[in-house]
Amino acid sequence: MTTVSEAILSRRSIRSFLDKPVPPDLISKIITQAARAPSGGNLQPWYVDIVTEDSHKRLLDLIQTKIASNPTGETKHYDFYPSDLPDKYTNRRRATGAGLYEAMGIAYDDKEARWDAMKLNWAFFGAPVGLFFSIDKFMGKNQWCHLGMLMQNISLLAIENGLATCMQEAWAVYSDTMHEFLNLPEERIFYCGMALGYEDKNAPVNKFITKRENITEFVSFID
Template sequence: MTTVSEAILSRRSIRAFLDKPVAPDLIKKIITQSARAPSGGNLQPWYVDVVTGDSHKKLLDLMDKKIADNPAGETRDYDFYPSDLPDKYTNRRRATGAGLYEAMGIAYDDKLARWDAMKLNWEFFGAPVGLFFSIDKFMGKNQWCHLGMLMQNISLLAIENGLATCMQEAWAVYSETMHDFLNLPDERVFYCGMALGYEDKTAQVNKFITEREKLVKFVSFID
């Protein structure tokens, strides 16, 4: 049995998946267990849409057209990053991007190749299952945090079950399309997607491991 530490330490964002289906009962089990996530007042402020099979194919075909017609994307429901991100964070973001492109054999200044790599997001990187997360518009920052806990549970339970994930805010670049496709009510915010499937262990891109800051950089022990 996978321990929690093993699941946490082996979880990575996986960006190449095998063309191998995930049993529907396993998807249901993982989401059911993930919903044991805590939430303030036990509001459980989350909605999950699972896209597989024919609807998965329909979505990928639709995205092909949307990306071609509108590569800049649509009006987003929220900002991915604050506009004036201090250097400390910008540097981490750049280092992660650079490492990822290096793993894919893409030169950092090769914008075309980077765009081709970016577009793989909208194919779930080959994963047969797409999960989408949304939340009621009236919910606040607090409840968004709790939705994140559900998502983290899914990514860890995926590991326990031999699966892998990549969280994907890239889908929110096409929020209007996703609202329509998932038939979300107007009062819902489309947050994020998640690719779920079996890792392609031969893919170079999956060998990339991101850095983490040392404890002293972000923890204060108040004795």
């Protein structure tokens, strides 16, 4: 049995999956257990839409046409990052990007290859299952945190069950399309996607692990 510590320390964003189906009852089991995530007032403010098999193929075909006609994306429904990030955060982003491209054998200044790598987001990196998360627009920051806790639970339970995940805000670049495809009500805001499947352990990109800062950088013990 995988311990909580083992799941946390081994969780990372997997960017290459095997072409191997995930049993629907296993997906349901993971989400049922993940829904025990903390939720202030027990609001349980999350919504999850799942695409597999036929819906998976229909979405990938659709999104490829959107990318071809509108590569810069659609109207943003929220900002991925603050507009003026201090240097320490910007440096972390750049280091992550550089590390990923290096793991994939892509030169940092090769814009075409980087774009090809980016487009893999909208194919779930080959994963057979896509999870999509949304929340009612009237919900506040607290409830967005609770949605994140649900997603973290899913990613850890995936590891316990021999699966892997990649949380993907990239899908929000095409929020309008996702709203329509998932038939989300107007009062709902589309947040992001998550690739779910079996890791391709031979893929070089999956060897890349992001660095975490020493806790002295962000922890204070108050006497």
